[in-house]
Amino acid sequence: MTKLSTNDKNNPVFNPKNFIQSERASSKIQIDQINTFLESNPERRSLTHRLIQEITNDRTLETDTSYYDLTKTQQREITAKKISRLSLYMEHDIKTSRNNFDKNLIQNLQKNNNTEPILTTQDFAIFDKRLSLIANIDPQLSTRVGVHLGLFGNCIKGNGTNEQITYWLQERGASMIRGIYGCFAMTELGHGSNVAQLQTTATFNDTNNTFIINTPNLTATKWWIGGAAHSATHIVCYARLIVQGKDYGVKTFVVQLRDLKTFQLCPGIVIGDIGTKMGRDGIDNGWIQFNNVVIPKENMLCRFVQVENNGNGSVKVNIQPQLDQISGYSALLSGRVNMVMDSFRFGSKFATIATRYAVGRQQFAPANDQLGKQEVQLMDYPLHQYRIIPQIALVYLIAPISFKLMDTYYDTLNELYRVSTAKDEKALLTVSAKLKNLFISSASLKATNTWFVAQLIDELRQTCGGHGYSQYNGFGKGYNDWVVQCTWEGDNTVLSLSSAKSILKKFGDAAQKGKFNEKLDGDQFGYLDPNFIAEVYTNQVTANIEDDSDLTNFIQVWSIILVKSLIHIGKALKKNNNDIDSLSKLLVQISKFRAIYLMLKTYHEKLSNENESHITDATTKETMWNIFRLFSVYYIDKYSGEFLQMKLFKADDISNVIQPKLFKLMAILRTDCVALVDAFELPDNMLNAPIGFFDGDIYHNYFNEVTKNNPQETDGAGIPPYYNALTSMLSRD
Amino acid sequence: MTKLSTNDKNNPVFNPKNFIQSERASSKIQIDQINTFLESNPERRSLTHRLIQEITNDRTLETDTSYYDLTKTQQREITAKKISRLSLYMEHDIKTSRNNFDKNLIQNLQKNNNTEPILTTQDFAIFDKRLSLIANIDPQLSTRVGVHLGLFGNCIKGNGTNEQITYWLQERGASMIRGIYGCFAMTELGHGSNVAQLQTTATFNDTNNTFIINTPNLTATKWWIGGAAHSATHIVCYARLIVQGKDYGVKTFVVQLRDLKTFQLCPGIVIGDIGTKMGRDGIDNGWIQFNNVVIPKENMLCRFVQVENNGNGSVKVNIQPQLDQISGYSALLSGRVNMVMDSFRFGSKFATIATRYAVGRQQFAPANDQLGKQEVQLMDYPLHQYRIIPQIALVYLIAPISFKLMDTYYDTLNELYRVSTAKDEKALLTVSAKLKNLFISSASLKATNTWFVAQLIDELRQTCGGHGYSQYNGFGKGYNDWVVQCTWEGDNTVLSLSSAKSILKKFGDAAQKGKFNEKLDGDQFGYLDPNFIAEVYTNQVTANIEDDSDLTNFIQVWSIILVKSLIHIGKALKKNNNDIDSLSKLLVQISKFRAIYLMLKTYHEKLSNENESHITDATTKETMWNIFRLFSVYYIDKYSGEFLQMKLFKADDISNVIQPKLFKLMAILRTDCVALVDAFELPDNMLNAPIGFFDGDIYHNYFNEVTKNNPQETDGAGIPPYYNALTSMLSRD
Structure with missing residues (x-):
């Protein structure tokens, strides 16, 4: 050379x-x-420059031109390592925002009887910016984290009660990318833009206060779900709320996909990999089908919609129509x-x-x-x-x-x-x-x-x-x-x-x-x-x-x-x-x-x-x-x-x-x-x-x-891996 | 599933x-x-349908959706096999065009004292159409063959004398993709559109009737040359004709790159791989530098330009200006x-x-x-x-x-x-x-x-x-x-x-x-x-x-x-x-x-x-x-x-x-x-x-x-290859 x-x-x-x-x-x-x-x-400018400096100088997070040669498998593996690395930056960023470097801060936040103030938008200001800047060098990485925090997290924030928000995002650790890893199951094979017509069902069982999640047909298969193929432990699932035979429209439910330790799929959950895409192959988009998956009543996000089971077959559904859809x-x-x-x-x-x-x-x-x-x-x-x-x-x-x-x-x-x-x-x-x-x-x-x-x-x-x-x-x-x-x-x-x-x-x-x-x-x-x-x-x-x-x-x-x-x-x-x-x-x-x-x-x-x-x-x-x-x-x-x-x-x-x-x-x-x-x-x-x-x-x-x-080959030879295919062609009888 | x-x-x-x-x-x-x-x-319609039928039913040539999952290395390997397969179709197509299935037709065409009529456009009509249809399912394959036949071949046809055309394309076998595999070295790192300013030089040595090809500086490196990285044995090289210190502008020269048997690079030839591209990764685009590469005088394509060495230092250059450039x-x-x-x-x-x-x-x-x-x-x-x-x-x-x-x-x-x-x-x-x-x-x-x-x-x-x-x-x-x-x-x-x-x-x-x-x-x-x-x-x-x-x-x-x-x-x-x-x-x-x-x-x-x-x-x-x-x-x-x-x-x-x-x-x-x-x-x-x-x-x-x-995994597990990166993150202290 x-x-x-x-x-x-x-x-x-x-x-x-x-x-x-x-x-x-x-x-x-x-x-x-x-x-x-x-x-x-x-x-903000000074924060931007500090974060760019950190991102581009971190051996795990940096990208160079070798990035363009990665296969899909390599991209996914490296992206997972980067997410893991980012979870540490996230803790660091929360501590910086609070100016509290107590080594137990994160553990305290996760406690059920947490004495720290709960996490706010302000606590995530630095990390959100970090993620936004990462999108500029490695968009698939920020999407992977964005689906978890932005879609899974914001869906819970937008539709959950304060108790549900605290439980899922803080106690269970989702906001800190600990304990659970979430994804966002809205789109189906047959429905993208028309969310109101999604076909997955969540049928209330009033005898035991559970919902049964089902995929009624092929086009109801959840599709494109980022993180579902291999990574996510939980989803927010958009499904039709069916109570005593009546369809109340599409609501949101938290559903566990995988065992937290073994990563084995939970009963009734069928998942596959969507495979290669035009870009962002580092994201493991998946498809999901539900076969009578049972979740507790508490897993319905119920800030604007509540199912009240009064026993003896009397069930009431309350919906705050003004905000239900828009916040959905x-x-x-x-x-x-x-x-x-x-x-x-x-x-x-x-x-x-x-x-x-x-x-x-x-x-x-x-x-x-x-x-x-x-x-x-x-x-x-x-x-x-x-x-x-x-x-x-x-x-x-x-x-x-x-x-x-x-x-x-x-x-x-x-x-x-x-x-x-x-x-x-x-x-x-x-x-x-x-x-x-x-x-x-x-x-x-x-x-x-x-x-x-x-x-x-x-x-x-x-x-x-x-x-x-x-x-x-x-x-x-x-x-x-x-x-x-x-x-x-x-x-x-x-x-x-x-x-x-x-x-x-x-x-x-x-x-x-x-x-x-x-x-x-x-x-x-x-x-x-x-x-x-x-x-x-x-x-x-x-x-x-x-x-x-x-x-x-x-x-x-x-x-x-x-x-x-x-x-x-x-x-x-x-x-x-x-x-x-x-x-x-x-x-x-x-x-x-x-x-x-x-x-x-x-x-x-x-x-x-x-x-x-x-x-x-x-x-x-x-x-x-x-x-x-x-x-x-x-x-x-x-x-x-x-x-x-x-x-x-x-x-x-x-x-x-x-x-x-x-x-x-x-x-x-x-x-x-x-x-x-x-x-x-x-x-x-x-x-x-x-x-x-x-x-x-x-x-x-x-x-x-x-x-x-x-x-170049060190011997300067340049004999190609497909040498035989070529020479046998050129020297054929 | x-x-x-x-x-x-x-x-x-x-x-x-x-x-x-x-x-x-x-x-x-x-x-x-x-x-x-x-x-x-x-x-033409019936030919189109016959060829599509043959292409899409040939196990080597067909493509299915697995095509979209191939890595660059796999694409290149498969493309080489497909080229080899196509060379057989080419012989078949020439025979069909001539309605002559004599098993020695191709060998006869390659003979120096060939008694068959020389190859014409008509002889390639079927194969050209085959290639054009292949472009619709596997564009990189048709480019690989197109560079050899369309660019290398047509450059010789457009600029070579009848003797040169017969020699390179027929006797040496280029037209049948036998013997030699050519590529087209026009573009340089520093010059694409402005062909007249290409910088590679071909200096005439009147003492031994040779040209010396040189790459005078980095930007003169031949760049993007399809087939150069691993496959081509020969190129047509666009270089400035320098005779007795005078620059006659850009002309074309046939230069051998690799030994035909061992595929070792010839002396003075330096080649590298351009690497991954936005698309068509099955093409091994390469870069080439020349260090005092000596070629015989006959390798200059001289239909419209001739160097006449009259001995005793008297060298005359004839150029037919009217057609020289346009046919170039x-x-x-x-x-x-x-x-x-x-x-x-x-x-x-x-x-x-x-x-x-x-x-x-x-x-x-x-x-x-x-x-x-x-x-x-x-x-x-x-x-x-x-x-x-x-x-x-x-x-x-x-x-x-x-x-x-x-x-x-x-x-x-x-x-x-x-x-x-x-x-x-x-x-x-x-x-x-x-x-x-x-x-x-x-x-x-x-x-x-x-x-x-x-x-x-x-x-x-x-x-x-x-x-x-x-x-x-x-x-x-x-x-x-x-x-x-x-x-x-x-x-x-x-x-x-x-x-x-x-x-x-x-x-x-x-x-x-x-x-x-x-x-x-x-x-x-x-x-x-x-x-x-x-x-x-x-x-x-x-x-x-x-x-x-x-x-x-x-x-x-x-x-x-x-x-x-x-x-x-x-x-x-x-x-x-x-x-x-x-x-x-x-x-x-x-x-x-x-x-x-x-x-x-x-x-x-x-x-x-x-x-x-x-x-x-x-x-x-x-x-x-x-x-x-x-x-x-x-x-x-x-x-x-x-x-x-x-x-x-x-x-x-x-x-x-x-x-x-x-x-x-x-x-x-x-x-x-x-x-x-x-x-x-x-x-x-x-x-x-x-x-x-x-x-x-x-x-x-x-x-x-x-x-x-x-x-899906047969045990339905879906444990990802990057399982450890995820679980260690989710369960971290």
Whole structure:
């Protein structure tokens, strides 16, 4: 193996380091300030960096390019070891959060007569962040832990009584990944999106106060259950509650799958491995069938539904309809909120790789230099800028909304637990409305951004040409791991439609009945103020795309886009006899426009306020505003077909205003593009892609990783394992 | 393992077979006739079916779902065995083509004093088709053989003298995959698209009539060379011809890599394995460095370039500039032409899977049935139709152009060999112009269709929800294997730009100088007739999108789109000081519009002529025309932003004409969608995706394949290999 190099100065050898390092040096923007902006605030930023440092320097948790060569079996084995390692970090993180390094803290928390305060969201703040960062280097690992804590744990938190929460999560140890390991049995072979029609049954036996869990037919087989194939000891099972022959709909039940010591399957439990997937093979997704599995009555999670057996065949079922369903699905909220954060992190990774490669890679001589000695940097081609720079802007715009959504999620859930424990009916109504808004926003933000980032990975891979197709540069596994985010925990299309329909409903209430709750909806649905709708409707306000100096104007433009789109749909509905299904192509767009609006608005609010943005340097701030402008202009151009049809703009507005702006902004941002991705501050071992390493020594780095993972035979022979198949063919008679 | 089923008729068990089989039965269209249309003609159709039968029933060549579980090492080993098997089919196919089953035919062909006629394109017709069909079930296998025959072989055919062609391909046996196994060493670590700047050198030594091949620096390392890591004995090496210090540019040289018996690397050859890739891991892509490798003068392929050593230090280099470069790259033409055919085949596979799944899968009760007993078939949702049916239409439209392009390719190449052997200078000029047109058309058709099919696979995977993410349903590996087609053998962006620039040049000649060669350009560039351009320019013809009855009108509309787009670019160039790079976003679109135009035109010509279409049934023909209409309307809607900007249409045309047409056509075609994909006539073992099998028994088929590949432990235990990691974690102190 040889790193050939030359001393001949006249030989046109590439030196990508020169470009990357000199462009880095010449940029005037302050990447420290930007990183603080992107990481929300200085405290969070510092925690992020500490955790990344710990993750990428832990021999068990780190990943390098050898990761891309693992078989499914190896991935699963290594993932299990990593989970075990993470359980220790979790204890450590809880102790850090409490500032209590008493060696018995964890044991005390698990005690039945625990004297410590019970575990709160705050106690998990550090570990949740750790897990979210791990998702950026090893997504399957964070999913494995996420299914246990986020889905199993949150399902119990969302649907269990305080006693059940304390019992399962604390005494039994689930929250500390001790004692039991849980998974989340919602999806069936025949039902994914339509949870209300799941077919597994939980039939109450009033003679002995048990439930009998059954899989009535093949399509009722629980399917895709992460952790079920080999790891989980318990599940929360979504099953139809059947009491005295009556079907009360889908509720949640804790069911043990395996003996805790021997890992033997419990009686009546049949489990198999789902096998290989497009990505994330480190997760042992399984299928489960139940044959008369008996569980005690206490195993039904009964915060919002109770079965009261009064003896003598008198059984009463109480359901709190207002919250039953919404909280039933609240376990999924955590995943959706996290996927917006993942979109930021995953996007930042691939934007960094592609940008550094595009700055370092040269191809073709410029038109005015026929000597061909100095080939053009890819990033100097306007088309290449168009393929990369808006993707950088996208990642920047996802950052503030992802933190805001996460904060809203925790605030709302904490409020829900508090008021439902206090049984405050009026406060429950409010929190229920907030929860619904959170469903709408998280659905459209999850769907839109996981789609955008899937495109980002795919498009940026292509900008790296053949080297993007090498597994060692991360795009292949990155894409395969990523795209499941578009279909799981709420299929993107279904989420977009449901989010858009809710917005349409709110719009109808506002436009037709003048209904608008400023306190509840002012922040996220400000454009639905009836006065504003009337102004748009009567063209008293119109989208002004000329004015770049008034930055609130950009929000105004997207508010108008949203209202005009809603009016457009409203009219179409009237023409269409209210056949909403026929308008679903437009509804998916509404969900996207809404996400773009929220992203712009949140970024704008943060950057407008120096206390929030932490950006004091004027040049840096102007660059950040250019990112904001570019993002808006890029998506207006992208959806210009839709907007022109709605007569939001004139055709010449797009050709003569929007497109020239777009290319002008890209040319401006191109100067700082290395610094703009440096500002994500991702270390090389988080990027795990040699063509994107910090030093910019693209070709040596890439060559080194390839040869490290594929060492040449020491005798230089290279006789292949399939030598005989070849030689016997070539020498055949 | 258990296939649970129920006898309870009131239990809402899904029965997807019912839908698929009854929709199949009720369709009135003639799939036999359609299949003949798609497969070009009855003779080709019958050959296709015979070959598919042979491939899918050969124990060595067949693939089943276990294919998706293979490791890289296993893939490579199995691929080598398959190549060996294919070499026997190749001999068989040559004998069939010649109708000569003399057992010594192959040996005779290899003889130096061969008395048989030399091998021609016709001799390979059957085997080439076999290979193209294999690409649809095992793309890496066809690539492995394609690199040897298509790239190595065609490079020698395109650049070698008749003697060199006979020597390497016939006497040495390369054409029969005997004696030598070749690969194609063009790309380097530092240069992909810019072939003219490759850095490997071939320096002529006039004292002993040899070339010395060298890798001057790291980025000159040959990279991605398929077959180099372990298999190839020889390469064609693209290297700079240096004679007496002068650089004559990149030429081609045959270089031996390995000893034919021992497979030891030859002196000066350094080779390594590129390792794991996003897909196609069965291909042993390698890197190669040359350290003073000496080859005889005869190993330079010298049809269009000759080095004449007159002794005494007098060396003359002759180059036929007219054909040197274009034929130098002609090896790539075969790949591009094949990729259009691959687009048809790959597209047909995934369209079949997704359509059957969408017809069999139900989810959510209809709005008017709150009982939820009968859930809606996915294919009945208009949005789902929008996601699937235009993709079926796309595949239909690719079929005729892919056969036409293949025929044009063979005709043009045969003409080239003939006239360049005859040294007919005038005829060479004509064939050179034809070759250039072939480059333009194949570039835009390859780029556009490989992109469209990449989107098709991705979008159709998403329509299958979670089950699309299972590797056993083919989408994951299908996508990973596919997308390299977007960046290799001409990066799609680079090809699109180069194709569009050539079209723009022709347009300039036509519009400004009235130049138009009807004979040469009439078929593929008819819209560039100066009279037509003038009519469009002066709005004497305008795009009429109302009229659906006159089917030539659809071609007219796209002719106008093309001319208007070219005028639009011409104007922009003037404004822009001829800075063509700044318009490259538009140029990529031009290449797409041109491909769409050619596809519509070719389909139209074929379907208009009953002798060509073989479709006599009126209902079937009307359905085929609806496919044609849908395709046009779908892409007008898709690019409506661009078209509205060019003022090709009014905004209301899109909302009130195009979109209603689109949804109406989809609703009509929905009725026959099962039959439309049945008409691809792909057997289950070519689909290799249980949710798409013919009988429509989606859930049982899928469950069976999953459990077959992931058998449960016989003791039902399921103790995982990583048991200790889990139990020690769960029971830790």
